[in-house]
Amino acid sequence: MATSWASSENSRRTMRANRRRDTRPELSVRRRLHARGWRYRVDFRLAPPLRVRADIVFTRVRVAVFIDGCFWHSCPTHATAPKANSHYWGPKLARNVERDRDTDRALADLGWRVLRFWEHEDVDAIVARIELVLSAK
Template identity: 65%
Template sequence: MADSWASSETSRRTMVANRRRDTQPEMRVRRILHAAGLRYIVDARPITSSRSRADIVFTKRRIAVFIDGCFWHRCPVHGTTPKANSDYWTPKLERNVKRDQEVTQSLMAAGWTVLRFWEHEDPTTVAAEIIGVWHAANMAESQTRAGNTPDPLVR
């Protein structure tokens, strides 16, 4: 255990059990989106050359959705740093936040709309915002095909 990042065997087992995809917050939002008729890709790389993966991706509309966990991504409301082994956790969590910012910037630079939500946000509200952005992107594409200039998407 001396070489482990975990402060105890129980802590190690808990952290190893955390899922990268198909978390409850993601599943709740995905169910609503699917019921609304939207189709998407799950746990995918919006930019294939990148290591980053979005939770929900609308490739045709170039929309990447991230549902960030409060612990792992340092939610300002619920994010905490463990007291045990804080020398490990503080820089680890700070790197996660920095990576989130870099991923968002690189996707936006590549022409993607990036939506980030916290796991504690109401899934119905989250889905409604995603659906609104999806419809706006759909309308923008229709206008482009018709020869009109679409309004830029902003979140």
């Protein structure tokens, strides 16, 4: 096996188990929206040639919803700085935040409304905010 980027085998297993889509917070929001009659696309590529995929997309009204993980997107409340491999993780996480802002700007320029939520936010509050935006469109 080639040399791994992970600091330990346990770290490697943990990282490989992280999901890109269908996370628990994302599924909770999707279930609630669906139960309330909303239909949407999942993990949808928004605007080629951009490589952006939103978690929940309402294509007709051009609303893109992202449910951001606290670790990966540096939540101001719950973000932690990894101690192992900090020389790698510091710039990596900072770049994730920078990419999020770039994505928001690029999509807004293309006429999309971008909604971002943290994984720890209340599902009912998230759904209420999404519905408010969808109802206004």
